[in-house]
Amino acid sequence: MGEFLHFEDFAVGQVIDLGTHAVTAEEIREFANEFDPQPFHLDEAAGRASLLGGLAASGWHVCSMFMRLLADGWLNKSASMGSNGVPEVKWLKPVLAGEVLSGSVTIVSKRVSSKRPEMGIFQCLFELFNQAGEKKTEMTAVVFMRVKAA
C-alpha cells in the first residue's frame, strides 16, 4: 500500500479534479431499464415532454457516474475506507444524453476518528458540471481514509 495516498496527503481547501465522462443515451437507458424505468429516463420524446426537457439520466445514475469519476480520479489512488453517508445531494439540473460531465472534489474539513485512530474522516463537497460549465449536481459526502502507518 506504499504507493497509495493517505489521509495526511490531503489538505482542507484542496480541490481534486476528477476528469470527465461523456454521457450516452445508451447508458442512460441501460441504467433506467435496470433500476429506474420511468418514461423520461427511457424515451427521448417522453423526456422532452417532461419537466426534465430531454432524455435525462436517473438521479441515482448521476450519483453512480459521479462515483465512477470519484473512484478513478481519487479513491483508487488512495487508501480509501469507504463512506457511511451523504448529507445532501442536489440534482440541480437534469443530466442529458450527449453531455460531457466533469467532476471535482473539495476537501471541506478533516479529522482523525476518535474511536478508530487508524481512520481519517473527510467532509467533502463534490461538484459535477457539463461542458458549458453549468453545475448539474452538488453533493456533500463523507469519505474515510487510512492514516499513514505510525
Next chain:
Amino acid sequence: MMGLFLEEIDEGLTVDLGSYHFTRDSIIKFARKYDPQPFHLSDEGGSRGPFGGLSASGWHTGAGWMKCFVDVNDAARAKLQAAGNTLPEVGPGPGFTNLKWLKPVYPGDTVRYSSRVTGKRELASKPKWGIVFSMNEGVNQKGELVFSFEGKVLTARLPSA
C-alpha cells in the same frame, strides 16, 4: 407518488416497496461499471477492505430502492388507471438529504425497502406542482436497518376546477 395528487397524500402514508436481492454477480457487475473499489469487486478485495468481505456499492443499495419504488409506483398507477381515475404527471426528484449506509450489504442479502411520507408543501415557483418529503429505509433479512435517506419528489397538484 403512487398515482396520487399532492392533495391526496397525507403525512404518515407508508408504502412497503418490496425487496431487492443482491447476488454476488450483481454486486460485482454494478461495481465494475460504477464503483470499482477493491472491496466491491472481489472476495479477496473485500476481505482486505473495511467491510469484512465483498459488499455492494452504496449506490447499488440506493439504486435498489429506486427499482422497488418504481415497480410499486407503476403498479399503484396502473390500478388507479384501470379504475378510471385521472393520474398525475410523474415528477422528478430535486435531490435528497441524510443518506446513510448504516451496515454493509453482502452477497445473498435481501433488502426490503419502505417509504413514509413526512410532509408536503406547495411550490411557489411552479403552481401546478408541490413537493412531498419522505423517510425511506432498507432493512436486510436479519431485520437490520442498512440504509436510509430523506427523499423529496415533485408531485402534481389536483387541477383546479
